[in-house]
Each structure stands twice: as structure tokens, then as C-alpha cells.
Amino acid sequence: MFRPFVTVGGVVSEAQLLESLRAGDEDAFRTLVREYQPSLVRVARIYVPTQAAAEDVAAETWLGVLNGLDRFEGRSSLRTWIFRILTNIAKTRAVRDGRTLPFSALQEPGRVPEAAVDADRFQDPEHPRWPGHWAVRPEAWPEDALLAAETREVIAEVIEALPATQRAVISLRDIEGWSSEEVRNALDLSETNQRVLLHRARSKVRAALESYLQENA
Amino acid sequence: MTVYAEQLSCQELVELVTDYLEDALSEEETARFEAHIGGCDGCNVYLDQIRQTIAIVGGLSVDALTPEAESALLNAFRGWHSN
Numbered sequence: 060m061f062r063p064f065v066t067v068g069g070v071v072s073e074a075q076l077l078e079s080l081r082a083g084d085e086d087a088f089r090t091l092v093r094e095y096q097p098s099l100v101r102v103a104r105i106y107v108p109t110q111a112a113a114e115d116v117a118a119e120t121w122l123g124v125l126n127g128l129d130r131f132e133g134r135s136s137l138r139t140w141i142f143r144i145l146t147n148i149a150k151t152r153a154v155r156d157g158r159t160l161p162f163s164a165l166q167e168p169g170r171v172p173e174a175a176v177d178a179d180r181f182q183d184p185e186h187p188r189w190p191g192h193w194a195v196r197p198e199a200w201p202e203d204a205l206l207a208a209e210t211r212e213v214i215a216e217v218i219e220a221l222p223a224t225q226r227a228v229i230s231l232r233d234i235e236g237w238s239s240e241e242v243r244n245a246l247d248l249s250e251t252n253q254r255v256l257l258h259r260a261r262s263k264v265r266a267a268l269e270s271y272l273q274e275n276a
Numbered sequence: 277m278t279v280y281a282e283q284l285s286c287q288e289l290v291e292l293v294t295d296y297l298e299d300a301l302s303e304e305e306t307a308r309f310e311a312h313i314g315g316c317d318g319c320n321v322y323l324d325q326i327r328q329t330i331a332i333v334g335g336l337s338v339d340a341l342t343p344e345a346e347s348a349l350l351n352a353f354r355g356w357h358s359n
Contacts, residue, residue: 083357085350092349097338114345121349125356174291176322181287191285196318197325205328215336233333239298250300258294265329 064090073137080128092121095138098237099145101230102245105165105223106149108158116152120145135244142245165224165248168255175262200272210271217267221260228253229260284312289319293326 063070071079079087099120103113123144131140182189204210218226227246231237237245243253284292289312295301296309313319341349 083353085353088353089346089350092346093341096341096345100339118345118349122352125353128356175293176287176290178287181285184285184287191287193286193316193318197321199321200325200328205332211332211336214332218333218336229333233330234336234338236334254294254298254300257298258291261294261326261329261333262290264333265325268329268332269325 064094074133077128077131077133077137091124091137095141098231098235098245099141101227102142102145103149105227105246106146106153106158107156112152113149116145116149119148123148138241139244146247165246165252168224168252168259173259175258176266197269198273200268201276204272204275205268210268213271214264214268217264218260221263225256225260225263228256229264232257233261284308286312286316286319286322289313289316290322293323296323297326297330 063072064076076087076091080091096117099117100110100113103116103120104110107113107116120141124141127140127144131137135143180193180195182192182194184190186192218229221229224246228242228248231242231245232239239250239253239257242248243250246253248256289309292301292305292309296306301309313323
């Protein structure tokens with residue numbers, strides 16, 4: 060799926076952008092960098108431990124993009140190609156730094172079960188009448204508190220505190236609006252694992268939002 | 277409360293919410309999910325909250341690149357093009 064790019068000169072297709080890049084058009088490069096840099100850093104954080112290291116990996120990725128641009132044949136989308144470069148650089152760096160790669164976190168996120176809602180919110184599964192039903196039901200949220208600037212800050216902090224794989228998936232899907240297919244390609248994830256990570260991330264953000272809104276009601 | 281209690285518990289339903297929103301449930305599972313939601317206030321509120329969560333996360337701003345980092349990259353681009 061191709062998404063048009065919005066440049067200084069207007070909306071252009073990926074092919075047009077590529078042509079401008081190859082011709083040395085700085086605006087085209089700036090467009091590309093602004094579009095992908097935040098996601099590159101987020102994805103790099105899956106592999107490297109700090110924000111600074113992730114920014115280094117992203118910067119190195121751009122150099123890799125420039126080096127490969129003339130050879131890029133468009134068999135995959137530009138985005139997929141750029142993220143493949145990033146992943147390779149980040150993995151190489153993780154190996155060099157002697158870090159264990161979070162392969163299991165990407166490939167088997169479902170291995171360790173994680174409840175979307177604490178078990179104590181529900182009736183016992185053996186309850187004679189209402190097994191597994193709400194014991195403490197969620198209450199509808201007040202709209203004004205939900206839309207407060209402070210609430211957004213709380214959410215940003217919660218997302219920042221998520222495990223890196225979950226943070227990358229929720230950011231790409233829900234903040235940047237990528238499709239599940241785009242996320243799967245960029246992170247090399249199976250369909251199921253993409254959903255498991257998204258589910259966990261959204262469930263945690265909801266739970267954090269619920270306790271924040273309750274405390275501040 | 278719900279008449280579909282024995283079919284899908286609330287505790288099971290909350291684990292299916294993402295699959296439901298991602299259209300990843302089978303037809304039968306979707307029917308079970310919707311039957312439960314139709315009769316359960318708690319799960320209705322829960323599903324709403326997940327939707328509200330997605331909407332509010334969607335309104336967060338994307339971290340911008342610092343001007344220094346951007347000009348460093350543009351310098352690299354100029355260097356690349358002049359080679």
C-alpha cells in the first residue's frame with residue numbers, strides 16, 4: 060500500500076519522491092526524514108537500550124538509505140526497505156554490544172500470559188451463577204477529564220513505560236496510523252503476534268487511564 | 277444481566293476485544309462477542325473505553341526531530357549528492 064507524501068511542493072507519490080531524492084532535492088529528503096524518523100527511533104528502541112542509542116541507529120539508517128538509494132529497485136515499498144535497513148543496523152549493533160536480542164519478545168509474545176484486566180475484577184471462574192463476570196464493573200469515563208491535556212500526558216508516560224515491542228506496535232498503529240500489514244512488514248511480525256502486542260499495549264493504556272481517572276474523579 | 281452468560285464470560289470477552297476490532301474473529305466468534313456485548317453493560321462500557329483509548333492515543337503528537345538532528349541529516353544528504 061502506498062501512501063502519498065506531503066512535500067513543500069504538494070502531494071507526491073513514492074515514485075516522484077524517489078526521483079526527487081535521486082536528483083538531490085533537499086525538500087524531498089526532509090519530507091522523508093520528518094515522516095519516518097520518529098518511527099525509526101521507536102522501532103530501534105526494541106533492539107537497543109537507550110533513546111540516544113536508538114537515535115544513533117536511526118541516523119545510521121539514513122546514511123544506509125542514502126548509500127542504497129541508487130540501487131533501490133522498488134520491489135518493496137520505500138518504507139519497508141527503510142525499516143529493513145534499520146532492523147539490520149539495530150541487530151548488528153545489539154550483537155556488537157553483547158545484548159541479547161528480544162527475539163522472543165517479537166516472535167513469542169504470547170508465551171507468557173498477560174491479562175488485559177486484573178483477575179480480581181471478575182467473579183471466580185467457579186462462581187455458581189456468574190463465573191468470570193464482572194465483580195467490579197468499569198464505569199463510563201467523564202468526557203471532560205478524558206480530554207484534558209493532563210490526561211494526554213499521563214497516557215504518553217504510560218506508553219513510554221511499556222515494553223519496547225508493545226510501545227513500538229501501539230505507536231505505529233495508533234499514533235501514526237499505520238495498518239497492521241505495514242507494522243508487520245516493518246517489524247517482521249506474524250499477524251497473530253502483531254495483534255497480541257497491540258492487545259497488551261492497548262489494554263495496559265486503558266487500565267492506566269481507568270485508575271488515573273478514578274483517582275482524579 | 278446477560279442471558280449469554282454461559283457462552284462467553286466477561287473475563288473471556290476482554291481478551292477478544294482487539295481481535296474483534298481487528299476483524300480477526302470468525303463469524304461464529306463475532307456473533308458470540310456481539311451477543312454478549314448486546315446484553316452486558318460492563319462489557320459495553322469496557323469496549324467503549326478501549327475505543328476511547330485508541331482515539332486519545334491517536335491524538336498524541338509524534339515526537340519531532342530536533343533542528344540540530346535534522347540539519348545534520350540534511351548535511352549528510354548534501355554530502356551524498358555531491359559525491
